[in-house]
Amino acid sequence: MPSLLCAHVPWPRLAEHRSYLLDERINPELYLPADALDTLDTRQMQALSDDLISHGRACTIHATFMDLNPGSGDRAVRETTRLRVEQTLDCAELLKARVVVFHPGYSRLSYGSAVDTWVANTVSFWQQQQPRIKATGCRVALENIFEEEPSTLLQVLNQLDPAFFGHCFDSGHFNMFCTVSLEEWFAALGSFIIESHLHDNHGVADEHLPVGEGEIDFQKITDLLKQYAPQSVWTLEAHSRERLERSMQAIQRYL
Numbered sequence: 001m002p003s004l005l006c007a008h009v010p011w012p013r014l015a016e017h018r019s020y021l022l023d024e025r026i027n028p029e030l031y032l033p034a035d036a037l038d039t040l041d042t043r044q045m046q047a048l049s050d051d052l053i054s055h056g057r058a059c060t061i062h063a064t065f066m067d068l069n070p071g072s073g074d075r076a077v078r079e080t081t082r083l084r085v086e087q088t089l090d091c092a093e094l095l096k097a098r099v100v101v102f103h104p105g106y107s108r109l110s111y112g113s114a115v116d117t118w119v120a121n122t123v124s125f126w127q128q129q130q131p132r133i134k135a136t137g138c139r140v141a142l143e144n145i146f147e148e149e150p151s152t153l154l155q156v157l158n159q160l161d162p163a164f165f166g167h168c169f170d171s172g173h174f175n176m177f178c179t180v181s182l183e184e185w186f187a188a189l190g191s192f193i194i195e196s197h198l199h200d201n202h203g204v205a206d207e208h209l210p211v212g213e214g215e216i217d218f219q220k221i222t223d224l225l226k227q228y229a230p231q232s233v234w235t236l237e238a239h240s241r242e243r244l245e246r247s248m249q250a251i252q253r254y255l
Contacts, residue, residue: 001255002225002234004098006060007244008197011036014048017241022055026248029235030095031062037087045094052095060099060195060233061138063088069105071122073114078125081105085129093136099195099233100138101168104153107146115152123159133164141168141195148179150188157192166194169225172201172208172237175216182220190228196221198251199237208239210247211254222254 006029009017014030021028032040052059068081085102092100104122111118126140133140142153142165157167167189178185186193198221200214201207211218225232236251238244 001230002196003231004058004060004233005251005255006233006235007248008062008235008237008239011040018048018051020241022051022057025055025057027057027059028052029060029062029101029237030091030097032064032088032091034064034066034084037064037084037091040091042094045091049095059095059097060101060235061088061092061095061097063100063102065103068103070102070125071105071111071118071120073117073121078121082125082129086132089129089132089136089138092138097136097138099141099166099168101141101143101195101197103145104142104147104156106152108148109146115155119152119155122156126156126160126165130161130164139164139166139194141166143168143170143197144173144178145170146173146177148177150180150185153192154188157189162192167192168195168197169193169221169229170197170199170237171216171218171221172197172199172206175201175203175214176206182217182224186224186228190224193225193229193232195233195235196225196229197235197237199247208237208243210238210243211236211250213246213250218250218254 006027009028010031070081200209200216236247238247
């Protein structure tokens with residue numbers, strides 16, 4: 001059993017889904033895009049936090065990611081990334097979020113010849129953020145995006161404190177980009193997993209289909225999650241209410 005089952009909800013669409021989430025007792029994973037971070041009303045966020053607590057719910061956060069990279073060789077990019085991370089952690093503190101998911105920023109096409117530099121920059125960046133993360137009370141999960149195999153994430157996570165950092169395993173991204181088996185990925189990173197994003201596709205596009213409507217073997221994935229990360233958060237990343245309802249129904253067989 002996961003420690004928490006969540007559903008992806010973009011902050012700009014929260015108003016239209018808020019009653020549904022609370023009535024159906026769904027734990028949201030709130031996606032906070034950059035524009036939202038610049039216009040957030042902290043009173044609204046505190047009110048949501050109060051509503052979640054009163055309904056016995058909890059939340060996680062998916063951080064903004066476009067054009068950000070904590071391992072960038074460009075100091076200005078790292079500074080912009082730092083601003084967005086700190087804004088997101090402020091939100092995490094208000095919402096009492098259990099986990100905040102960040103994209104790592106690595107691509108072999110960009111950093112294949114500069115892996116050591118990217119890893120060193122990334123480790124330094126997150127170590128500098130550790131006191132703020134500790135004060136927030138959340139944990140940070142680095143999600144697989146373009147990674148073809150686990151070595152870069154493994155190098156980073158081996159140098160970070162596991163009390164504050166872990167891995168978010170994304171089933172859809174794995175199916176699109178990875179060249180190793182699920183067993184190999186979990187053998188390397190399974191013990192670091194604190195969250196998993198569960199959505200389906202056919203291996204070509206990031207379709208975000210409901211669980212069981214693509215080609216991904218969710219029996220194998222959930223068995224591995226139970227073996228390596230039994231207390232991890234599971235988040236259904238369906239991008240419409242209809243898809244979420246189908247995914248919620250499909251995931252029951254694996255709980």
